[in-house]
Amino acid sequence: MTIGLPTQTTDALVASGIEKSYRRGIWPVRHRQDVLRGADLTLRPGEVVGLVGENGSGKSTLMKILVGALRPDAGTVSVSGGLGYCPQEPVTYERLTCNEHFELFGRAYRMSPEAERRSRRELYEALGFERYATTRADQLSGGTLAKLNLGLALLADPEVLLLDEPYAGFDWDTYVRFWELVAQRRESGRSVLIISHFVADEERFDRIVDLRAGRTVPR
Numbered sequence: 194m195t196i197g198l199p200t201q202t203t204d205a206l207v208a209s210g211i212e213k214s215y216r217r218g219i220w221p222v223r224h225r226q227d228v229l230r231g232a233d234l235t236l237r238p239g240e241v242v243g244l245v246g247e248n249g250s251g252k253s254t255l256m257k258i259l260v261g262a263l264r265p266d267a268g269t270v271s272v273s274g275g276l277g278y279c280p281q282e283p284v285t286y287e288r289l290t291c292n293e294h295f296e297l298f299g300r301a302y303r304m305s306p307e308a309e310r311r312s313r314r315e316l317y318e319a320l321g322f323e324r325y326a327t328t329r330a331d332q333l334s335g336g337t338l339a340k341l342n343l344g345l346a347l348l349a350d351p352e353v354l355l356l357d358e359p360y361a362g363f364d365w366d367t368y369v370r371f372w373e374l375v376a377q378r379r380e381s382g383r384s385v386l387i388i389s390h391f392v393a394d395e396e397r398f399d400r401i402v403d404l405r406a407g408r409t410v411p412r
């Protein structure tokens with residue numbers, strides 16, 4: 194007789210007790226603004242979670258801490274697997290074309306050239322911007338730049354995808370395609386955290402987490 198051990202599901206991302214304050218003003222009128230006061234967040238595999246909260250509540254600050262772009266004053270973050278991040282302001286190189294961005298990021302992610310090209314083709318098709326493949330970033334419209342920003346975060350098919358208001362500049366067709374991409378990630382067991390301002394999107398999430406007074410509260 195064999196006795197099976199309970200299968201253990203590993204969380205994709207666990208953040209606990211995150212604290213962050215910013216120093217503001219200049220001496221002698223300096224003060225500290227406590228933005229995060231012990232925020233916790235867990236993402237399970239295949240979960241699509243919305244992060245909401247009023248303007249200035251600290252959503253972007255928390256996301257920057259989750260990706261390691263900002264150091265918390267206290268707390269821990271652990272991620273199992275690869276991580277993709279789409280910041281609110283696209284971080285692109287104005288003189289590089291879309292193709293050149295994908296090549297550069299593919300190398301940074303240590304992808305083989307074939308894997309990078311395959312993923313790039315799929316992303317051009319999924320988000321509908323192949324015709325801008327050889328256009329420089331400084332000549333792209335805001336919406337196309339947002340597609341490139343999202344495409345770069347998705348290139349290496351990360352286990353955890355963190356998106357800071359990804360669809361603000363998208364037209365309706367792209368917005369629908371975006372949610373199709375998110376649904377595919379859920380089905381393949383990938384996790385997605387999205388900062389969102391649209392109440393209308395609420396039913397698209399598996400779970401909504403509200404950031405209030407520096408802490409995360411389930412909705």
Ligand SMILES: Nc1ncnc2c1ncn2[C@@H]1O[C@H](COP(=O)(O)OP(=O)(O)OP(=O)(O)O)[C@@H](O)[C@H]1O
Nearest residue numbers: 215216217228246247248249250251252253254255
């Ligand atoms: N680098 C910084 N230095 C000082 N204060 C900052 C800095 N970044 C953010 N803040 C302040 O921290 C607070 C939280 O900002 P954050 O951008 O994280 O909020 P948010 O919830 O993402 O806001 P929004 O919904 O408007 O995008 C705000 O009061 C902001 O002014």
